Amino acid sequence: MWxxxxxxxxxxxxxxxxxxxxxxxxxxxxxxxxxxxxxxxxLDFVTVPKPKVSPEKHHNMGLQSMLLYxxxxxxxxxxxxxxxxxxxxxxxxTHSRAATCAATASTSTSTSTSLGxxxxxxxxxxxDGKFKIVKDALDQSGILxxxxxxxxxxxxxFTKKSQNLPDKETRERLxxxxxxxxxxxxxxERKRRKLVGNSFLLLTYIIALLTTSGGSNDxxxxxxxxxxxxxxxxLGYSYRESGRAGL
Amino acid sequence: xxxxxxxxxxxxxxxxxxxxxxxxxxxxxxxxxxxxGYVVAFCLLPSDVVHSLLQATGVVAALYFLGKE
Numbered sequence: 585m586w587x588x589x590x591x592x593x594x595x596x597x598x599x600x601x602x603x604x605x606x607x608x609x610x611x612x613x614x615x616x617x618x619x620x621x622x623x624x625x626x627l628d629f630v631t632v633p634k635p636k637v638s639p640e641k642h643h644n645m646g647l648q649s650m651l652l653y654x655x656x657x658x659x660x661x662x663x664x665x666x667x668x669x670x671x672x673x674x675x676x677x678t679h680s681r682a683a684t685c686a687a688t689a690s691t692s693t694s695t696s697t698s699l700g701x702x703x704x705x706x707x708x709x710x711x712d713g714k715f716k717i718v719k720d721a722l723d724q725s726g727i728l729x730x731x732x733x734x735x736x737x738x739x740x741x742f743t744k745k746s747q748n749l750p751d752k753e754t755r756e757r758l759x760x761x762x763x764x765x766x767x768x769x770x771x772x773e774r775k776r777r778k779l780v781g782n783s784f785l786l787l788t789y790i791i792a793l794l795t796t797s798g799g800s801n802d803x804x805x806x807x808x809x810x811x812x813x814x815x816x817x818x819l820g821y822s823y824r825e826s827g828r829a830g831l
Numbered sequence: 832x833x834x835x836x837x838x839x840x841x842x843x844x845x846x847x848x849x850x851x852x853x854x855x856x857x858x859x860x861x862x863x864x865x866x867x868g869y870v871v872a873f874c875l876l877p878s879d880v881v882h883s884l885l886q887a888t889g890v891v892a893a894l895y896f897l898g899k900e
Contacts, residue, residue, distance in 0.1 A: 707845065708845055709842070709845040709848035709849055709852075711852060713852055713853075713856045714856050714859075714860070715855075715856055715859055728832070728839065729838070729839050734837075734838040735838060735839050736834060736837065736838055736839065737834045737839060743839070746837050746838040748837070749836075749837040749838060750836065750837055754836070755836035755837065756836075758835045758836040759833065759835060759836055759840075761835075762833060762835035762836075763844075763847055766850060766851060766854050767835065768832065768833050768834060768835065768842075768851055768855070769834050769835065770834060770835045770836070770837070773834065789885065789888075789889070792873075792881065792885055793882070793885050793886075793889075795878075796878045796879070796881045796882035796885065797882060798878070805878060806874060806878065809874075809878065809881075810870065810873065810874040813870075813873065814870050814873075817866075817869070817870065817873075818866050818870070821862070821865075821866055821869070822862055822866070825858075825862055829858055831854065831855050831858050
């Protein structure tokens with residue numbers, strides 16, 4: 585978090601600065617850059633962003649981004665790039681605000697692209713992982729809410745209309761807590777899933793007791809035992825773990 | 832998607848969304864592997880052994896819940 589940010593020659597080349605066209609430092613240039621750098625650091629000192637999840641809280645990041653942008657688009661960039669820039673400026677602005685600000689303020693596409701590259705703006709989210717098929721199925725099922733609809737997950741696979749929504753502040757707090765803990769279901773749903781999970785596990789236990797009471801070890805007996813226990817066990821275990829992990 | 836504040840919402844922050852997706856996918860894989868392991872072990876064990884284990888588990892669980900109350 586408190587590391588430093590270096591731009592190597594490869595990265596400099598990517599944004600169009602090569603040893604050949606890099607402007608020579610001059611006293612005036614260095615003075616200007618130093619002032620800008622000082623202002624950025626002063627702003628940072630005044631508004632030290634705590635490691636929060638919600639980037640919307642960093643209201644002053646826009647100004648810092650603008651200053652950083654100024655440094656980059658003017659010739660003083662070359663001076664800055666040879667210095668060590670505090671990584672925190674980059675990190676704290678990557679949550680979309682800085683990129684938006686820079687893109688809005690930019691007069692040159694190439695410059696804003698370069699800035700975006702430097703700030704390592706995260707790519708837009710795409711759910712194309714191992715379980716994309718689940719997302720596709722959910723999209724087609726109509727379970728997920730459409731625009732403007734307020735729905736709530738119920739027992740993992742059902743949805744119901746949201747009732748008694750908490751106030752805005754409470755919702756914001758709940759979102760922040762969930763983001764910190766990396767959970768995506770609320771406490772009520774977790775309890776419901778644990779209840780379902782434990783019920784299925786109890787059912788599995790009863791079935792397993794019944795199917796093994798004869799004590800026969802023949803193939804058919806074992807097959808029946810495994811098939812009859814596997815499904816409720818899989819459901820029970822998955823539900824219970826889901827409730828425990830909040831996912 | 833989030834459902835932590837009373838309704839299903841899209842996660843606006845792409846970085847957080849990616850982290851969440853990674854965690855959920857990881858969770859799903861681990862649960863699948865554990866499940867497969869337990870089921871295979873359950874099926875490989877002889878019936879009489881499983882039955883004895885189940886009876887012992889039942890007694891332990893009963894004692895645990897009685898003690899809790």
